[in-house]
Amino acid sequence: MRVLAAGEKVTRAGVAVEVGLTRATVSTLVDELLVAGLLEERGAQRPGTVGRPGTALALSATGPAGVGAEIGVDHLAACVVDMRGVVRCRAEAPAANRNRPAPAVLAELAELTARVTAEAEQAGLRPVGTTIAVPGLVGRDRGTVLRAPNLGWEDVPVAAALGERTVVENEANLGALAELWLGGHDKLADFVHVSAEIGIGAALVVEGRLFRGARGFAGELGHVPVRPDGPLCSCGATGCLETYAGEEALLRAAGVAAPGNSGEQADHADHGNSGPAALREAARRGDPAALLALAEAGAALGIALSGAVNLLDPQAVVVGGPLADLAPWLLPGVRRELAARVTDRQWRPEDLVTSRLGRDGVLRGAAYSSVRTVLDDPAAWISTVTAKA
Amino acid sequence: MRVLAAGEKVTRAGVAVEVGLTRATVSTLVDELLVAGLLEERGAQRPGTVGRPGTALALSATGPAGVGAEIGVDHLAACVVDMRGVVRCRAEAPAANRNRPAPAVLAELAELTARVTAEAEQAGLRPVGTTIAVPGLVGRDRGTVLRAPNLGWEDVPVAAALGERTVVENEANLGALAELWLGGHDKLADFVHVSAEIGIGAALVVEGRLFRGARGFAGELGHVPVRPDGPLCSCGATGCLETYAGEEALLRAAGVAAPGNSGEQADHADHGNSGPAALREAARRGDPAALLALAEAGAALGIALSGAVNLLDPQAVVVGGPLADLAPWLLPGVRRELAARVTDRQWRPEDLVTSRLGRDGVLRGAAYSSVRTVLDDPAAWISTVTAKA
Numbered sequence: 001m002r003v004l005a006a007g008e009k010v011t012r013a014g015v016a017v018e019v020g021l022t023r024a025t026v027s028t029l030v031d032e033l034l035v036a037g038l039l040e041e042r043g044a045q046r047p048g049t050v051g052r053p054g055t056a057l058a059l060s061a062t063g064p065a066g067v068g069a070e071i072g073v074d075h076l077a078a079c080v081v082d083m084r085g086v087v088r089c090r091a092e093a094p095a096a097n098r099n100r101p102a103p104a105v106l107a108e109l110a111e112l113t114a115r116v117t118a119e120a121e122q123a124g125l126r127p128v129g130t131t132i133a134v135p136g137l138v139g140r141d142r143g144t145v146l147r148a149p150n151l152g153w154e155d156v157p158v159a160a161a162l163g164e165r166t167v168v169e170n171e172a173n174l175g176a177l178a179e180l181w182l183g184g185h186d187k188l189a190d191f192v193h194v195s196a197e198i199g200i201g202a203a204l205v206v207e208g209r210l211f212r213g214a215r216g217f218a219g220e221l222g223h224v225p226v227r228p229d230g231p232l233c234s235c236g237a238t239g240c241l242e243t244y245a246g247e248e249a250l251l252r253a254a255g256v257a258a259p260g261n262s263g264e265q266a267d268h269a270d271h272g273n274s275g276p277a278a279l280r281e282a283a284r285r286g287d288p289a290a291l292l293a294l295a296e297a298g299a300a301l302g303i304a305l306s307g308a309v310n311l312l313d314p315q316a317v318v319v320g321g322p323l324a325d326l327a328p329w330l331l332p333g334v335r336r337e338l339a340a341r342v343t344d345r346q347w348r349p350e351d352l353v354t355s356r357l358g359r360d361g362v363l364r365g366a367a368y369s370s371v372r373t374v375l376d377d378p379a380a381w382i383s384t385v386t387a388k389a
Numbered sequence: 390m391r392v393l394a395a396g397e398k399v400t401r402a403g404v405a406v407e408v409g410l411t412r413a414t415v416s417t418l419v420d421e422l423l424v425a426g427l428l429e430e431r432g433a434q435r436p437g438t439v440g441r442p443g444t445a446l447a448l449s450a451t452g453p454a455g456v457g458a459e460i461g462v463d464h465l466a467a468c469v470v471d472m473r474g475v476v477r478c479r480a481e482a483p484a485a486n487r488n489r490p491a492p493a494v495l496a497e498l499a500e501l502t503a504r505v506t507a508e509a510e511q512a513g514l515r516p517v518g519t520t521i522a523v524p525g526l527v528g529r530d531r532g533t534v535l536r537a538p539n540l541g542w543e544d545v546p547v548a549a550a551l552g553e554r555t556v557v558e559n560e561a562n563l564g565a566l567a568e569l570w571l572g573g574h575d576k577l578a579d580f581v582h583v584s585a586e587i588g589i590g591a592a593l594v595v596e597g598r599l600f601r602g603a604r605g606f607a608g609e610l611g612h613v614p615v616r617p618d619g620p621l622c623s624c625g626a627t628g629c630l631e632t633y634a635g636e637e638a639l640l641r642a643a644g645v646a647a648p649g650n651s652g653e654q655a656d657h658a659d660h661g662n663s664g665p666a667a668l669r670e671a672a673r674r675g676d677p678a679a680l681l682a683l684a685e686a687g688a689a690l691g692i693a694l695s696g697a698v699n700l701l702d703p704q705a706v707v708v709g710g711p712l713a714d715l716a717p718w719l720l721p722g723v724r725r726e727l728a729a730r731v732t733d734r735q736w737r738p739e740d741l742v743t744s745r746l747g748r749d750g751v752l753r754g755a756a757y758s759s760v761r762t763v764l765d766d767p768a769a770w771i772s773t774v775t776a777k778a
Contacts, residue, residue, distance in 0.1 A: 190603040204700070206600075213702025214579040220699040220733055228616060228692050228726075235732040237695075303617050306626075307696050310609040311593070313602025337617075343624040344526075344609055 001375045004039065004059050005083070011054025030057065036382045037063045038083070038374070059083040064374040064381060065125035068367025069113050069162070070133045070171070071105060073098050073150050074274060078112040079360075080120040080127060081367040083375065085182045087360070089119040099152040106161040113162060128374055128381065129165035131366040132158055133174045135199070140216060142167040149234070150199065169369065171362045172201030172219060173210055178357055178365025179318050180205050181372070185353065191314045192305065194221055195321025195362075200242050200301075204312065222246065224304040244300030245330075247322075251275045253293035256282055276322050283329045294326060298333025305334060306341035320355030321362065327354050390427065390764045393448050394472070398431065400443025419446060425771045426452040427472070427763070448472040453763040453770060454514035457756025458502050458551070459522045459560070460494060462487050462539050463663060467501040468749075469509040469516060470756040472764065474571045476749070478508040488541035495550040502551060517763055517770065518554035520755040521547055522563045524588070529605060531556040538623070539588065558758065560751045561590025561608060562599055567746055567754025568707050569594050570761070574742065580703045581694065583610055584710025584751075589631050589690075593701065611635065613693040633689030634719075636711075640664045642682035645671055665711050672718045683718035690719065691726025698731045709744030710751065716743050 003018045004010055010018075016026040033039040042056040061082055070077040077092040091112045097105050109132070117127050136148025143159035145151075145168060159166040176193035179185065189208040195201050200222035204211035212218050222242040223235050230239025231249070243249050251257070256278045282290035305317055319327060319334070335352055355361055374381045392407045393399055399407075405415040422428040431445040450471055458467040466481040480501045486494050498521070506516050525537025532548035534540075534557060548555040565582035568574065578597040584590050589611035593600035601607050611631040612624050619628025620638070632638050640646070645667045671679035694706055708716060708723070724741055744750055763770045 202700075206595075211595075211701075214704040215702055215735070217702040217733065218700065220702075223699045223730070223733055224696040225692050225730055226614075226617070237730045237732050240730075303614050304696070307613040307693070308700055310612045311591075311607065311697055311700060312600075313604055313606040313609075315603040341612070341614055341626045341629075343626055344606065344612055346604070 001033070001038065001059070001378050004057055005085075005375055009042065009056040009058075011056060013054050015057070032382070033378060036378070036385070038378055038382075059375075061086070062124040063126060064128045064371055065120050066367040066370030066372070067113055067117055067120075067127045067130040068133065068174075068363050068365070068370065069109055069130060070363045070366060071097060071109060071135070071151070071158075073135065076105070076109050076112055077363050078109070078116045079363050079367050080116050080125065081364060081371060082125060083371055085364070085368050087364060087367070088123060088125060089116040091116050097151055102151075102153055102156045102158075103161070105151075106158065110162055126385075127370075129167070129370040130162055131174070131370045132162060132166065132168045133171040133362045133366045134158065134168055135171050135201070137217075138168050138170050142169065144168070169366065170201070170203075171195075172203045173212075174365035174369065175201070175320050175355075175362045176203035176205050176318075176365075177210060177369055178361040179320060179355060180208065181368055182357065182361075182364055183318070184356055185316075185318075188315055188318075188353075191316045191318050191353075192221075192308050192312065193318045193320060194301070194305065195319070195323055199246055201321070202308075204314070206312075221304055221308060224307055226300045226303050241300055241304040245297035247275060250293055250297050251279060253296065254279050254282060254287075254290040255293075256290065276325065280325055283326070291329065294329035295333050298330040299337055300333075301330065302334040302337025303341065306337055309338065309342045309347065310344070316351045316353050318353045318355055320357060322359065324355050324358070390422070390448070390767050393428065393446055394474075394764055398445040398447075400445060402443050404446070421771070422767060425767070425774070427767055427771075448764075450475070451513040452515060453517045453760055454509050455756040455759030455761070456502055456506055456509075456516045456519040457522070457563075457752050457754070457759065458498055458519060459752045459755060460486065460498060460524070460540070460547075462524065465494070465498050465501055466752050467498070467505045468752050468756050469505050469514065470753060470760060471514060472760055474753070474757050476753060476756070477512060477514060478505040479752075480505050486540055491540075491542055491545045491547075492550070494540075495547065499551055515774075516759075518556070518759040519551055520563070520759045521551060521555065521557045522560040522751045522755045523547065523557055524560050524590070526606075527557050527559050531558065533557070558755065559590070559592075560584075561592045562601075563754035563758065564590070564709050564744075564751045565592035565594050565707075565754075566599060566758055567750040568709060568744060569597065570757055571746065571750075571753055572707070573745055574705075574707075577704055577707075577742075580705045580707050580742075581610075581697050581701065582707045582709060583690070583694065584708070584712055588635055590710070591697075593703075595701075610693055610697060613696055615689045615692050630689055630693040634686035636664060639682055639686050640668060642685065643668050643671060643676075643679040644682075645679065665714065669714055672715070680718065683715060684722050687719040687722025688726055689722075691723040692730065694723060695726055695730035698727065698736065699733070705740045705742050707742045707744055709746060711748065713744050713747070 003015050012026050012030055016023045038060055040058050040060050042058050044053045065080050065082050068079050076095050079090040080088050134145050135150050137146045139146050145153050145156045145158050147154055158168045175195045179193055191205050193203050202221035203219045223240045225239050226241050227239040231243040232238055233240040233243045392404050401415050405412045427449055429447050429449050431447050433442045454469050454471050456469050465484050468479040469477050523534050524539055526535045528535050534542050534545045534547050536543055547557045564584045580594050582592050591610035592608040612629045614628050615630050616628040620632040621627055622629040622632045
């Protein structure tokens with residue numbers, strides 16, 4: 001299943017070569033997967049130069065699917081992807097979630113996920129589970145949000161509110177997994193992924209797996225010290241990356257009004273005119289304060305990333321999420337600091353990569369991580385389905 | 390073998406519980422290992438409260454052994470450890486290796502390793518391989534030192550000069566592995582290990598394995614930026630940790646003469662009066678410049694480590710190598726910065742650990758990594774021995 005997820009127009013013979021099993025064994029397995037509706041045949045395919053033509057196989061466009069949901073500070077979203085990672089249904093609603101009671105947020109989110117799930121089922125898909133992306137710290141049980149300061153949440157049992165087969169995951173982690181699985185990078189398995197909305201979220205992918213650290217807190221790039229005597233950070237330390245490149249600090253430095261904060265409610269319809277959009281607009285028209293703030297944030301990000309690269313030696317640094325929209329103004333500083341500070345190894349400018357997934361990376365990563373369980377263990381899914389039938 | 394390496398007075402029944410095999414299977418395997426001389430029996434042992442007493446097993450004090458060797462700037466050393474990690478033979482020679490021709494260094498080292506190897510063989514041990522610790526960057530083949538600035542080496546084929554079954558490894562990596570295997574820590578499998586002689590060497594252990602990064606350069610804590618506008622570093626960047634806490638910077642700040650540098654030759658017999666020893670002495674008698682320099686180096690180390698902890702979320706930070714000798718003066722600053730900057734997770738003062746291995750950590754790690762191959766795959770060793778016989 002993984003070979004077929006990664007490649008196009010692969011035949012039984014091609015799979016056999018990749019996984020190191022005999023052609024006969026692979027054929028037996030493929031037949032089971034075809035019967036279970038996990039694979040489709042796609043017509044004759046001539047592999048290389050010799051041998052009989054094989055039949056190209058592909059992951060099924062129907063069959064199991066994954067539901068993803070996203071709780072943002074100013075929006076909610078849900079989508080369904082099929083096994084190929086293609087988005088099949090999508091729904092989004094602007095929302096002012098900062099300090100909004102969690103039950104209200106979760107009820108609205110449940111409505112969105114129910115809507116896309118029903119739509120997917122009508123299209124012949126079978127949603128196997130839901131993954132919810134949250135801007136906060138998730139408990140080991142993958143059900144509870146321990147802390148999401150930008151939502152004002154503490155100890156909220158999120159998964160239970162969305163029904164069975166639901167897990168919660170930190171949005172930065174899902175953004176990184178989306179790059180790994182769906183980012184269109186060739187053989188990129190070790191990277192630092194950085195994204196930002198209100199805080200700076202980063203996640204580490206090592207040998208094709210999320211690196212969570214001993215207690216699940218790895219990837220806190222936002223609190224890496226940039227200038228130890230710098231401004232006071234919300235975390236209590238001074239000079240953290242967030243005090244230079246977090247959204248709030250960036251907007252303040254640029255003289256751009258921040259979006260609705262605690263107490264005030266942002267205009268629901270104002271999604272496109274949020275702080276980051278206003279900042280981008282200001283940068284586009286050459287506003288000096290905006291350009292200076294972005295240049296300084298880029299340098300700070302580059303300094304923190306240099307430390308991360310020196311420690312971790314990743315193949316690449318991937319910039320994604322809303323940050324990617326500000327790339328033209330942020331990245332020169334990032335590049336300059338990386339070039340100046342990653343000196344002891346080969347670091348090439350092309351090792352800094354901008355995500356091609358756009359704003360939907362996290363949401364697609366959430367949905368795909370739900371269906372990924374079937375790719376990882378198709379037999380388990382088949383036996384569940386058989387037991388039900 | 391690993392269960393017996395980790396525990397004391399373990400019986401066949403105890404091993405069966407640990408590895409999840411039946412007692413009968415374990416008994417068969419144990420008998421093979423006893424015949425091969427890899428294990429010894431140690432008399433009756435009553436496990437817990439019920440059941441017949443079992444016979445305690447232990448790794449053999451004879452049988453396979455590992456040779457370790459160390460190339461320092463001012464000394465050479467070699468030792469042999471048995472499978473239990475106990476040092477059985479040891480030899481050391483002061484040497485002024487900075488910019489000394491590599492063939493002369495390697496010839497002298499070969500003499501030392503030959504001496505300890507012969508001694509070990511006379512004691513009934515069978516050395517299975519040699520690991521050489523170097524203060525530099527090692528090639529992927531584990532045979533060549535690509536660059537060791539403090540020795541003045543570039544592209545030196547080190548392993549070939551010491552004969553068959555020899556590999557080279559970076560000293561910081563071996564120091565970290567020594568902590569993992571021999572450090573006496575309970576269940577410590579995820580940590581940042583930091584040591585310093587001339588440069589700052591760090592290594593990461595993740596899930597009980599050395600974390601090398603995508604290209605083998607991981608762990609460069611010495612070039613993590615501490616103060617981006619700080620002093621120029623030998624690497625070309627500014628404000629790296631090494632410019633505050635590297636030996637050269639530290640000695641200069643403390644007003645203590647550095648040991649023989651390029652051109653001048655340090656007195657061979659002067660090992661105990663080297664720069665670090667003089668610095669320790671100055672700190673001990675309360676010299677204000679030395680105390681200030683150590684306080685600032687400790688703070689810089691703490692700032693860099695805070696970034697590493699925020700990124701990697703290790704169980705602990707272990708300070709080893711010559712740095713451990715300066716712990717009383719360095720660690721307060723390290724502790725203070727960690728407490729102030731690792732805010733988003735649980736960080737306890739006891740998560741900063743000083744190595745108990747002393748100066749020999751790297752050397753013992755080298756030797757033990759040689760014999761560790763037998764613990765990892767005893768069957769391969771047995772078949773090699775059988776083929777020879």
